[in-house]
Amino acid sequence: MEASPALSRIGLAGLAVMGQNLALNIAEKGFPISVYNRTTSKVDETVDRAHNEGNLPLFGQYNPRDFVLSIQRPRSVIILVKAGAPVDQTIAALSAHMEPGDAIIDGGNEWYENTERRIAEATGRGLLYLGMGVSGGEEGARHGPSLMPGGSHQAYTNVQDILHKVAAQVEDGPCVTYIGEGGSGNFVKMVHNGIEYGDMQLISEAYDVLKNVGGLSNEELGEIFAEWNKGELESFLIEITADIFKVRDDLADGFLVDSLLDKTGMKGTGKWTVQQAAELSVAAPTIAASLDCRYLSGLKEEREKAEEALKQAGFKEEIGSVTSGIDKKRLIDDVRQALYASKICSYAQGMNLLRAKSVEKGWGLNLGELARIWKGGCIIRAVFLDRIKNAYQRNQSLPNLIVDPDFAKEMVQRQAAWRRVVGLAVAAGISTPGMCASLSYFDTYRRGRLPANLVQAQRDLFGAHTYERVDRPGAFHTEWTKLAQKSGSSVGALN
Numbered sequence: 001m002e003a004s005p006a007l008s009r010i011g012l013a014g015l016a017v018m019g020q021n022l023a024l025n026i027a028e029k030g031f032p033i034s035v036y037n038r039t040t041s042k043v044d045e046t047v048d049r050a051h052n053e054g055n056l057p058l059f060g061q062y063n064p065r066d067f068v069l070s071i072q073r074p075r076s077v078i079i080l081v082k083a084g085a086p087v088d089q090t091i092a093a094l095s096a097h098m099e100p101g102d103a104i105i106d107g108g109n110e111w112y113e114n115t116e117r118r119i120a121e122a123t124g125r126g127l128l129y130l131g132m133g134v135s136g137g138e139e140g141a142r143h144g145p146s147l148m149p150g151g152s153h154q155a156y157t158n159v160q161d162i163l164h165k166v167a168a169q170v171e172d173g174p175c176v177t178y179i180g181e182g183g184s185g186n187f188v189k190m191v192h193n194g195i196e197y198g199d200m201q202l203i204s205e206a207y208d209v210l211k212n213v214g215g216l217s218n219e220e221l222g223e224i225f226a227e228w229n230k231g232e233l234e235s236f237l238i239e240i241t242a243d244i245f246k247v248r249d250d251l252a253d254g255f256l257v258d259s260l261l262d263k264t265g266m267k268g269t270g271k272w273t274v275q276q277a278a279e280l281s282v283a284a285p286t287i288a289a290s291l292d293c294r295y296l297s298g299l300k301e302e303r304e305k306a307e308e309a310l311k312q313a314g315f316k317e318e319i320g321s322v323t324s325g326i327d328k329k330r331l332i333d334d335v336r337q338a339l340y341a342s343k344i345c346s347y348a349q350g351m352n353l354l355r356a357k358s359v360e361k362g363w364g365l366n367l368g369e370l371a372r373i374w375k376g377g378c379i380i381r382a383v384f385l386d387r388i389k390n391a392y393q394r395n396q397s398l399p400n401l402i403v404d405p406d407f408a409k410e411m412v413q414r415q416a417a418w419r420r421v422v423g424l425a426v427a428a429g430i431s432t433p434g435m436c437a438s439l440s441y442f443d444t445y446r447r448g449r450l451p452a453n454l455v456q457a458q459r460d461l462f463g464a465h466t467y468e469r470v471d472r473p474g475a476f477h478t479e480w481t482k483l484a485q486k487s488g489s490s491v492g493a494l495n
Helices: 017-028 040-052 064-069 085-095 112-124 137-143 153-166 184-212 218-228 236-244 269-279 285-297 300-312 319-323 328-361 367-373 385-394 405-428 433-445 452-463 480-494
Strands: 010-013 033-036 058-061 076-079 103-106 128-135 146-151
Touching: 010 017, 010 064, 017 033, 017 040, 017 058, 017 137, 017 153, 033 040, 033 064, 040 058, 064 085, 076 085, 076 153, 085 103, 085 112, 103 112, 103 153, 112 128, 112 146, 112 184, 128 137, 128 153, 128 184, 146 153, 146 184, 146 367, 184 218, 184 236, 184 269, 184 285, 184 328, 184 405, 184 433, 218 236, 269 285, 269 328, 285 328, 285 433, 319 405, 328 367, 328 385, 328 405, 328 433, 367 385, 385 405, 405 433, 452 480
Parallel strands: 010 033, 010 076, 033 058, 076 103, 103 128
Antiparallel strands: 128 146
16 A cells, blocks of 8 residues: 555564564554665665555655654554664664664574663663564465463563454464563563574484484475374474475475585574573573584584594494394384474573572563464464473472373373484484483483482582482581592402
8 A cells, every 4th residue: 555544553663574464464453554774775665565465555755754754643663674783774774763662673693691781771661661572484474373472461462352353363362471571471472482493403303213223205395294293293383394204306306405515503592591591590402402413413524524533543334234124103103202202391491490580580481481482373373282281280289290190191201212213312322412412311210319429429429529328417517538539548458
């Protein structure tokens, strides 16, 4: 549409693909929207798309002042620009024309503390501020993403009707909820991305084992993942993995997946998740393993040289001896079970990180509700999130998903298959760091007694850090070396 007969209900600045698609989604749901971008060609492009995609009520503006003044008060402006300095520059340009009570909604993948700084700055000017995680990629933004808004509750209330219509819809409501105060929305989106890293790593390990130990072709892999997507593993990532295996290479023989360079990119949210887990003393080994694998994947040339150097040193591949006489059908079923059990551990780690941060910041995060809004629209959407939602609804203070009665049963049923897959991979020399990390997490968490007593004894010996005892209260310190020498001399005397 060319000229706006009345003021728009909402505005959106930043018209890269995500911004364009979210603006078109809002317009399609019947909310007149003004759009702005520093590069004016992007404004024209978005206006053309709105015309072509159903004459949608979307209006292009070409400078910050006209853009802001074209929106009805109290104004709500979504910004979708690159995280960091560009966000501050966009806020400065727009807020110069905004009035007290107006709201800024940052929809980018922003570090949560930047959002908390901006909330304080906005409050000083009488403006409201939301940091809103948006998941679902380009497709989600256009047809229904998962939305994670945190910050000013008033700012959320002002656009709640819009967000409810724009978000992905599942049987128990729209995939959006008010997350909490401060930078909670951005933090929740960050952990969502950390879980996503873990999921993708685990799927790649399942592929590696099936392909290199099971000897499965791309056609067979496509069929297996499509089949898995009809059961407990049903999810967006399993669905798209099945599709990837079906695509043939138009520049060479065979399938496209085999022509891709084995280097994984990243933008930082996975690293932030692992850093936060460390800061909060929360174990997140599956997510950490996935991050380490992305780092190692980047060392392509080094890995190729290492492969050659170790061959020259006498390293022999063990895959042949492991794969001979393998029962393919059983391997496929074992890998399915190992993938599911490993995923539960990864989600458990993410949820525990969210709880720890919520306690530290006083956000009051509702873990069951977070699982619910991830059921649709987002990259980690999966059927079993409904079961995670139910687990936290049954017991809000559930210490870990692994001990929820339903999940505990499933872990126990799958552990034999899980151990077979990890053992087979180790014997074959196929690295499965995500599955190994998940299994170690499970085995460590389920044991009432660990060898940590020896580590504490070492700490007390060299640093006088003291220790506690299992049979009486209090802190104790022992002169270990003196006593050891004494008992050593007495043993000598006995001999």
